[in-house]
Amino acid sequence: MQLIKAGLCAFGMSGKIFHAPFLKEHPGFFMAAVVERSKEESKEKYPEATIYRSVEEMLQNADIELVIINTPVQTHYEYAKMALEAGKNIIVEKPFTVSVSEAEDLVNLAEEKGLFLSVYQNRRFDRDFLQVHKILNDGKLGNIKEAEIRFDRFRTTPSGKQHKEDPQQTGSGSLHDLGAHLVDQAVQYFGYPEKLFADVFSMKGQEYANDYFEILLYYKDNLRVRLKSSVFTKEAHYAYAIHGEKGSFLQERTDNQENELVAGAIPVYGKEWTEPLKGTDGILNFINENSEPERMLTASEPGNYMDYYQQIYEYIVFGYALPSQGREVVQNMKIIDASLESSKEGKIVYL
Known part of the structure; x- marks a missing residue:
């Protein structure tokens, strides 16, 4: 090798x-x-x-x-x-x-x-992100009309990390940190939006970088996608809510790779290494092919950050597709910059 x-x-x-x-x-x-x-x-x-x-x-x-x-x-x-x-x-x-x-x-x-x-962009390899991708590809929801992707935390006190919390430092704040994930996920699911409107500010006060954002992405065919994050969320929301002409899908944020790695877990090459999911983490409610309502609880398959490095390896050695190449992610950054502009000016920004 x-x-x-x-x-x-x-x-x-x-x-x-x-x-x-x-x-x-x-x-x-x-x-x-x-x-x-x-x-x-x-x-x-x-x-x-x-x-x-x-x-x-x-x-x-x-x-x-x-x-x-x-x-x-x-x-x-x-x-x-x-x-x-x-x-x-x-x-x-x-x-x-x-x-x-x-x-x-x-x-x-x-x-x-x-x-x-x-x-x-490691969150592309989270179990919850992959489960939503699977549901969208299955087509059971029909044409998607509305979606919300959230990444909430309960961190009401400063972390002391100046590069993340000093409002005077460009690139600090939740929009660049967590927003980089949510924007990427929206683009992976639905493509690049036509325009957006955003609200970005600091709940902890002006002396700290933004810790709250809500971005409304406007797509063709009347699709609306909302991205939201707050550090004052003690009780969790569903991280993904997808609504289409034939039904809805709700997915919890259940990927635990980061926590397991922090606790000392060792990733294994070529096989699953995370703790099995206990129970279910999603709800699928839709009208089936026989025009009958179906509602079921779903369980996501394990994600694996090793897959990112496997794709890097396959690109270098075999010339396969490069994961999250730079020029692709530049487009995501344009959404982040436009969100800051929209929030500052209080207007819709066309992309």
Whole structure:
């Protein structure tokens, strides 16, 4: 099996949870390098990875062909550009960058260099996202007329992470953080909207970056898609509500991969590794082919973040499709930028 040597730009939560375990357990990857500016925490689980004290040092010295940019979003552009100019393929954590212009610049540079750029949209591999995709593809709901996708939390006190909560820092706030997932999911399900209207602000006060947003996406054929997130939601809503001409589907957000990884779970290559779902997590209510009503409880199949790295591997080795390529995600960022404009101006923004 061809071995892809990779380097991590940071070993914080993202590196420890979403990247290093999968690079280690996938037989096609070798985590050869990691940046830790002062600590050496990676040594315990990844002794084979050389520790560098800066991204610059790693790019200059490490024998790697793939770089994962998993630093705060405000640094993505700088490090991604640096890696591309060093001749490295790159994976960039979401949100891609803090602006559309930065993202477009990186995509163009990657194409000029003949390198690939993928954005780590791991929520495409959540069990709940995949279940909704399956229901939509089954066609039981008929033409879709309305959909709502939510990602709520109950985090009423500041986290202390300035790059996420300082309103003076471009790219901070829930819209770039969780919104990057919801926008991506809406586009994956329904394509690119014609226009939008948004309300974006901070429930905790003006001294903090936005922690609430509601975006209404307008599509052709009278389809409306609402994206919503709040940090003052103690009781969970259904994360997905899909309504069509023939019925409705409600889906809970039940993917637990992140929590299991935080608790120490080890992902397994080539098989399911998450805890089985206990019970059901969805409701499908529709009119069947015999014009009779049917209502059933549904259970989603397991998701697997390993599939993202498997697709990266298959792209490199076999030339298969590249997951969440940069130019595709630039379109998502245009929706985020338009949402900020809409909220500020109090108007519909055409895309």
